[in-house]
Amino acid sequence: MKSQTVERVTINRERLDVALRTLIAVALGYAFSAWLSSAIANFIGAEGREHEVLVRMLFFCVYCTFILFTFIFDTTKKASIVMTALSALALCLYSISTGL
Amino acid sequence: MKGNVRKSMTWLHTWSSVLVGWLLFAIFFTGTLSFFRTEITYWMQPEQHAAVPSEKALELGLRYLAINAPNASEWQLSLPDARSQTLDLSWRDANVGNERRRGPRVMLNPSTGEEIKVRETAGGNFLYRFHFELYGIDRTVGRWIVGVVSMTMFVAIISGVIMHRKIFADFFMFRPKKKLLSWIDGHAISAVLALPFHIMITFSGLILLGATLLPFNSEERVRNRPQGTEVRQNAQQQNLASPDINALLALPISSMIAHAESTWQVPVESLSISHPGKANAQFTLSGNNRTQLSAGRGGSSALVFNAQGEVINERPASVAANASQATYNYLDMLHQARFADTLTRWLLFFAGILGTIMVGTGSVLWVVKRAKQQLGEFSFELVRGSNIGSIAGLMCATGGYFWVNRLLPADLTSRSLWEIKVFFAIWLVCVVAGFIWRDRKGWVIQLGFATVLFALVPLLDHVTSATGLDFAIANGDSLRVGFDLMCLTLAAVLGYAAYHVKRAKAVKARRVNSTPSPKRKDRVRQDKPQGKNSEALI
Numbered sequence: 001m002k003s004q005t006v007e008r009v010t011i012n013r014e015r016l017d018v019a020l021r022t023l024i025a026v027a028l029g030y031a032f033s034a035w036l037s038s039a040i041a042n043f044i045g046a047e048g049r050e051h052e053v054l055v056r057m058l059f060f061c062v063y064c065t066f067i068l069f070t071f072i073f074d075t076t077k078k079a080s081i082v083m084t085a086l087s088a089l090a091l092c093l094y095s096i097s098t099g100l
Numbered sequence: 101m102k103g104n105v106r107k108s109m110t111w112l113h114t115w116s117s118v119l120v121g122w123l124l125f126a127i128f129f130t131g132t133l134s135f136f137r138t139e140i141t142y143w144m145q146p147e148q149h150a151a152v153p154s155e156k157a158l159e160l161g162l163r164y165l166a167i168n169a170p171n172a173s174e175w176q177l178s179l180p181d182a183r184s185q186t187l188d189l190s191w192r193d194a195n196v197g198n199e200r201r202r203g204p205r206v207m208l209n210p211s212t213g214e215e216i217k218v219r220e221t222a223g224g225n226f227l228y229r230f231h232f233e234l235y236g237i238d239r240t241v242g243r244w245i246v247g248v249v250s251m252t253m254f255v256a257i258i259s260g261v262i263m264h265r266k267i268f269a270d271f272f273m274f275r276p277k278k279k280l281l282s283w284i285d286g287h288a289i290s291a292v293l294a295l296p297f298h299i300m301i302t303f304s305g306l307i308l309l310g311a312t313l314l315p316f317n318s319e320e321r322v323r324n325r326p327q328g329t330e331v332r333q334n335a336q337q338q339n340l341a342s343p344d345i346n347a348l349l350a351l352p353i354s355s356m357i358a359h360a361e362s363t364w365q366v367p368v369e370s371l372s373i374s375h376p377g378k379a380n381a382q383f384t385l386s387g388n389n390r391t392q393l394s395a396g397r398g399g400s401s402a403l404v405f406n407a408q409g410e411v412i413n414e415r416p417a418s419v420a421a422n423a424s425q426a427t428y429n430y431l432d433m434l435h436q437a438r439f440a441d442t443l444t445r446w447l448l449f450f451a452g453i454l455g456t457i458m459v460g461t462g463s464v465l466w467v468v469k470r471a472k473q474q475l476g477e478f479s480f481e482l483v484r485g486s487n488i489g490s491i492a493g494l495m496c497a498t499g500g501y502f503w504v505n506r507l508l509p510a511d512l513t514s515r516s517l518w519e520i521k522v523f524f525a526i527w528l529v530c531v532v533a534g535f536i537w538r539d540r541k542g543w544v545i546q547l548g549f550a551t552v553l554f555a556l557v558p559l560l561d562h563v564t565s566a567t568g569l570d571f572a573i574a575n576g577d578s579l580r581v582g583f584d585l586m587c588l589t590l591a592a593v594l595g596y597a598a599y600h601v602k603r604a605k606a607v608k609a610r611r612v613n614s615t616p617s618p619k620r621k622d623r624v625r626q627d628k629p630q631g632k633n634s635e636a637l638i
Contacts, residue, residue: 034317038316038317046424049421050422050425052310053425053428056307056310057307057427057428057431059314060251061303067255068258068262
């Protein structure tokens, strides 16, 4: 009985871990990729249509890498800390690139 | 996720794929068929089948336009080519405002000049549009769903590459009749064999959906198109003198075409005549003469002649403004195969089929691996049933789509809509049947049904087309014969699959306790089956 409860708790914790990582990967990854790809395009000095297509191409490469990395860390805590820090850095870069 | 990188990637690869596998299969399959959407539409309009390319096509086209569109400001003639047997004409009427981008269009038999009235059909365009915006839902929502699925596919491909220990060894390894290992090898081979294609088609698909998926990035485009405010003028009031047909035919159009073809070394595909029949008439000739994919859609140059047959202008091909645009154009052209000749198109098609097989085998593999352990669990049964409906069911629906095209009355109102309704009705029935018969029986029934549908397509074509298949073969109609042969090939593959699945039960009885050789232990450990006889449970 006790072992069954422990197993259930473990399964629930794993599910929560997966849900959290998925949230980080999808939502934070989207923001990170948007900021970073826009920042790179801004630093390069691309404008108009060039800016648009450059961001499009960079975005999906960055997004894919972000998602993969989110699932590589052995704990969700570590993943969330590192990915949040990276996103903050990307936001800073984006702000600098736009002159804010 | 705890463990090494490879384990994490295996987990991610498995779950990201299984979540979107069914829809991804449909997107990949319909997208692959879209490489031949023009040819599919041609097959689905049997009225076109009597058309035979002829050297008289141009003359017949000019005659038709001179009689039927004498007051037009511009005529356009698309000559028969490798992807079209008919002569397509359109014109822009000088007396009608530009409310419509395209003017009237007609299709002629290039050997007789007779107008061809084709039936209404959703044709290949339905499959094409379905693969990037689905059907029956808002376009934007459809594109978002396809975008999410494509992104998941991209993650699955990259994680699939990382998780492989011996990706090149797997390329050369296929172990038939080894139950789970055969599924793994089939999945790996179809993935690795066309890996660059899979990466290219997924990535380019994503960037083509970029305008929808990245709303923060969309450039504001102001379209200054005319809004149809021009005052319509009565055509009778503006009735200009009709062009003299004999004078028109006396113009050196043949020498213009010869000049253009010798310059480009490719056939002229279309001819546009502005101010036809007037002294200031201009003839613009264009063909598939692109030299750079990076130039994008405007990468073909055109030659402009005056009525005396002298070149007065050469419209150069567009050039990408910068490296980003060039890369984007390159991917766009590759994804849509706009540049492709027949051979390249077939190569892309087979790479797409490999992608479809990769997705299909991946979904089946998930079930095979967990059969013994999770049999009877809701999630397992859900995936098992869905696999049948989404893979074999889609084959039935596609075969049924071709059948219903020929069986519905040609003059039925909203005919194309009925074709689509029948497509989805068959698919729905197959999904429901897949849940009812989730085991081998379900696969055999649906694969067998699809086999019959595709195997009889040539017969259906022969019986229901205005001209029989003997006419198509005699006149070298490669579009129609190619379509029928492809259906026969697909029927053979599906029939083999049905036979194999049915026969697997006998294999079960003979090889329940087969053990892998020591040499392959590492592979078995990596993809350890959770049931001794799991294949029998797909």
